[in-house]
Amino acid sequence: MKPDSVSSSNALALKSRGGIGRVFKATGYSVAGLRAAFTGEAAFRQLLALSAVLVPLAVVLDVSAIERAILLLVVFAALIVELLNSAIEAVVDRISLELHPLSKQAKDMGSAAQLVSLLMILTVWLVILI
Numbered sequence: 176m177k178p179d180s181v182s183s184s185n186a187l188a189l190k191s192r193g194g195i196g197r198v199f200k201a202t203g204y205s206v207a208g209l210r211a212a213f214t215g216e217a218a219f220r221q222l223l224a225l226s227a228v229l230v231p232l233a234v235v236l237d238v239s240a241i242e243r244a245i246l247l248l249v250v251f252a253a254l255i256v257e258l259l260n261s262a263i264e265a266v267v268d269r270i271s272l273e274l275h276p277l278s279k280q281a282k283d284m285g286s287a288a289q290l291v292s293l294l295m296i297l298t299v300w301l302v303i304l305i
Contacts, residue, residue: 226254245303267281286287
């Protein structure tokens with residue numbers, strides 16, 4: 176069955192899985208999403224490179240456990256925001272590649288969310304380290 180041919184009643188049946196099988200399926204979907212972001216989104220790869228520097232740095236810095244947790248939290252939050260931003264862009268592009276003010280607005284807001292998350296990293300790291 177092609178994804179485009181799934182009706183709303185069939186979609187409900189697909190979601191009704193429970194138990195450990197659902198956990199394995201969800202894990203597979205998550206890995207596929209990470210793979211898609213890594214292979215198709217330069218911004219996600221760049222953020223992973225930044226994370227590869229900041230995460231080990233947060234671990235070795237002489238800060239309290241709470242400060243370390245906050246340093247790590249903001250880095251992972253930015254990765255989450257980038258995944259959501261990429262998902263918004265994919266959905267908008269799936270609907271139509273035609274230029275439309277609402278499509279631009281959705282993409283711009285996703286981009287703005289990512290900018291705010293990067294500013295959050297900068298602010299938190301400066302406050303804790305200075």
